[in-house]
Amino acid sequence: MQTPHPSRLAPDHPRRAEILAAHAAADATGEAGYLDPGTGLFVLTAGFLARRGTCCTRGCRHCPYVGGA
Template identity: 80%
Template structure:
């Protein structure tokens, strides 16, 4: 998939798009707290408290300067989930 330059979405890095992390997710508070700690520390990501998988932070993804189109949980470029279904 080709990387595409896009403007950052109009929301704080601490808030993922609801299509990437549902407001009803049972571990949402733990996930967001872990992500916030990674952002504060300037880390590239964190270990997801539920799955144990490494998840890239919004700060790291923004510093990359492009969207990879792979549906990252904290993608700072996503502003319209329908445009992602192309």
Template identity: 65%
Template sequence: MRAPRHRRTLAPRGLDEPHPTRLHADHPQREEILRRHDEALTGGQPGYLDPSNGLFVLSAAFLAKRGFCCDRGCRHCPYVD
């Protein structure tokens, strides 16, 4: 079964700024996560490997280009406000 597609407008923040509930300011690897996300954005990559668990995390630019929110709690979801 496919996830529902929810068309929304982009949140009023830059693609380089994750929602505070999805990446807390006191996260122990926040700086490294933001560095990797920034590298993905500037390099035109769809995402990056999470430094703590090795999972692939989609970038905000990739999610915005996809055009909808999947409601799965993506760290860099550009639609969550």
């Protein structure tokens, strides 16, 4: 699993482990996303975003296109 770029999910985020676990569970079952454990907002998975084929430039937490730029 690709970890989110630090600009999208800080390494010291207090709920990082919960967020990564929720992401992994959703990605493993092919779900488009998961509910953020802190906010309840729907967050798209890296797998879903990669299948879209391009970055939408909206700052998605698990954007697979961020990192090299």
